[in-house]
Amino acid sequence: xxxxxxxxxxxxxxxxxxxxxxxxxxxxxxxxxxxxxxxxxxxxxxxxxxxxxxxxxxxxxxxxxxxxxxxxxxxxxxxxxxxxxxxxxxxxxxxxxxxxxxxxxxxxxx
Numbered sequence: 799x800x801x802x803x804x805x806x807x808x809x810x811x812x813x814x815x816x817x818x819x820x821x822x823x824x825x826x827x828x829x830x831x832x833x834x835x836x837x838x839x840x841x842x843x844x845x846x847x848x849x850x851x852x853x854x855x856x857x858x859x860x861x862x863x864x865x866x867x868x869x870x871x872x873x874x875x876x877x878x879x880x881x882x883x884x885x886x887x888x889x890x891x892x893x894x895x896x897x898x899x900x901x902x903x904x905x906x907x908x
Contacts, residue, residue: 810838811842812841814860818880821858824893830895831902855876858879861893861901869893
């Protein structure tokens with residue numbers, strides 16, 4: 799009898815700058831989705847400009863799904879700042895839960 803070896807777990811990392819309050823909403827949405835969708839979730843504070851540059855951090859919050867930013871704006875500047883997202887209900891300081899769900903589901907289907 800053959801057993802399937804599970805593939806690598808999906809990993810979601812939330813990069814944030816503590817001076818920006820918007821990361822907490824994204825963290826709460828990701829925690830709810832983690833329970834629903836079953837992925838690894840890590841919160842990582844970006845505390846210095848050097849760390850921001852090393853991580854290509856384009857604002858707080860930044861969501862990485864398996865190391866990739868599904869919301870990346872190539873024109874966004876690297877630094878310790880708050881990030882703005884276009885959501886179905888307008889501009890917001892974090893992605894909508896539906897957008898996060900879609901980003902994770904897309905990565906899970908690959």
